[in-house]
Amino acid sequence: MSDQPPRLAVLIDAENAQAALLNELFAEIAKYGVASVKRAYGDFTSSHLNPWKAALLKHSIKPVQQFNNTVRKNASDIALVIDAMDLVHSKRFDGFCLVSSDSDFTGLASRIREEGLTVYGIGEKKTPSSFVEACDKFIYTENLKSAAKTSPRKDTAPGPKKAALPPEILAALQDTVDSASDESGWAHLGRVGRILGSRLPDFDTRSYGQKTLTALLEASDDFELQRRGPKGGRQDIVVRVKPKRHAGP
Template structure:
């Protein structure tokens, strides 16, 4: 039986997101499923959202216009929440992507998860921890910015990988995850390790530490040993263990 792609509803708080990052945002979202619904909420008559007008058309995003007629009442947030619950009850989606750095969506994320659906949050590093923790996974938009390009359009050279000194808290969590997933020999499947870390830290991402993958991050830290197992030329898997202390 063929696996069906996960259907995702992408709801964007345009007043708390950057139109310039939409290419990167949708490239990231494509890793988790198909963006079946794409909506952006805001007062698009405001000069603050001028950059969104062309972006909405380019990415086939449905704009949901909300006039902010009342001071201190964000009509866009309310409209996003109402639409999200309508979509939840339609039973047509496997998950939701909420693009915002606003803690007002903490309750919404928790409520969607109660329905057994996955919630991906995408926002800036200033996002309050309450919203981050309410999501299954949270991606900081700062890490989505690709390498700078030259005037000729070529990507600038990427510097050679360097050793990574991980914060003590992150290193401990990684070590605990390896220990939890390890077999009697002390080796753990890397995929299982990544799953455990993601459950503990929704905002964990190897790119935050300058490495594209968890494999590269563990290797660069110098604290772990990794092996690739499986038939030569065939499908292999990576196992990891904490380096024995000398």
């Protein structure tokens, strides 16, 4: 069995992505595998893509120049789709990162997944839900922006922060924990995270001010957490969770 990380093809719709976030974007992608192919698509002769020129060189991204000769058809989108399918049929990749907020790539994401490959979408929160749901996981660039702006300060002591969860997210969390629980009512947090990721491709604890699912549940008044494992270290600790059943009035 190979210990090599997954090989990923990163295809960027430069017309619908921000060059300023490439550092954070590739740091995020590195969590899931190695960016073996990096290509950006757009009309780089256009003035509004000027910020990409230096960024392409810095991050070793291959530019795929496409002149937009017609108004309604985006030549860059078409080129990206054609290249994606060529890469799929090469059988050299474990997954794809599609960087765009454009719903036109919904069909492409679905088609890649039909081949048994993982699809990571990266785009803004305005991305249509059809594209979000077509991906295995969708990462919002707003969360990458927050990470870029946040810097640790020694003079600020971290305090307990309560998680303000939207009702639909809280309900999804409670339902997922219930479905993953054993007869005692406890569920392994790792299993909860896997099920939740399948149900909600765009679920990201950073959207609610926390770095991890453990921290998010700890900041909520609606869940109990239990840690089990050796007392000497954290490496083999298993975290379990169950919903709190609040008493009525």
